[in-house]
Amino acid sequence: MAGSRYNGGVSFRTRDFRRPDFETLWRIDQACFDPQLAYSRLELAFYMRRPGAFTLVAESEGGELAGDGDSPRRILGFIVAEARRKTGHIITIDVVAEARRGGVGTGLLLAAERRLQQAGAVVVELETPVNNATAIRFYKQMGYFVEKTVTGYYSNQMDALVMRKELEIVARG
Numbered sequence: 001m002a003g004s005r006y007n008g009g010v011s012f013r014t015r016d017f018r019r020p021d022f023e024t025l026w027r028i029d030q031a032c033f034d035p036q037l038a039y040s041r042l043e044l045a046f047y048m049r050r051p052g053a054f055t056l057v058a059e060s061e062g063g064e065l066a067g068d069g070d071s072p073r074r075i076l077g078f079i080v081a082e083a084r085r086k087t088g089h090i091i092t093i094d095v096v097a098e099a100r101r102g103g104v105g106t107g108l109l110l111a112a113e114r115r116l117q118q119a120g121a122v123v124v125e126l127e128t129p130v131n132n133a134t135a136i137r138f139y140k141q142m143g144y145f146v147e148k149t150v151t152g153y154y155s156n157q158m159d160a161l162v163m164r165k166e167l168e169i170v171a172r173g
């Protein structure tokens with residue numbers, strides 16, 4: 001059926017990052033990207049602490065992807081974003097492989113867009129490697145358009161697509 005989910009068993013909620021989450025987020029990032037693109041701990045911490053930056057975490061609410069032991073919660077993904085005046089920027093979005101196609105990425109990106117809107121952003125921009133077909137399809141599905149290609153953007157000289165989405169203007173408060 002069109003629009004059906006491959007991964008229907010994902011029940012999650014989004015919340016703000018807490019310090020003890022950091023090592024888990026870094027490990028998720030290491031698993032999501034090849035070594036040339038994954039952040040070092042210092043790089044991840046640097047982006048998360050930049051002025052205007054915030055990090056949201058998606059955690060499971062039990063079900064198949066529950067945490068170990070007594071905890072029903074397990075971190076399934078996270079997003080780092082940054083408000084730069086009227087332009088929001090997605091720094092990274094990472095979902096653990098087992099939870100993909102279950103709506104976690106959508107939930108994180110929508111929550112970050114809402115936060116950016118509240119900070120006064122009217123547009124959101126991001127970069128993605130030209131060969132990351134999954135991310136490109138995901139962002140297009142979320143309403144992003146390709147703005148331009150930046151040659152040699154990444155440290156491994158891979159080109160990046162800059163993608164952009166206009167947000168509806170909302171009342172601040």
Ligand SMILES: CC(C)(COP(=O)(O)OP(=O)(O)OC[C@H]1O[C@@H](n2cnc3c(N)ncnc32)[C@H](O)[C@@H]1OP(=O)(O)O)[C@@H](O)C(=O)NCCC(=O)NCCS
Pocket residue numbers: 003004005006032033092093094095096099100101102103104105106107127128129132134135137138139141
């Ligand atoms: C890109 C990513 C964040 C998407 O997260 P996700 O939780 O799987 O996304 P969702 O389940 O919310 O998917 C929403 C829609 O995006 C599209 N999509 C997502 N993954 C897709 C895939 N592998 N193939 C085709 N379309 C895909 C689909 O339209 C999907 O809707 P559907 O499942 O109802 O068809 C995840 O694949 C990921 O973490 N990848 C590794 C890290 C990465 O590349 N991050 C982007 C950095 S630029």
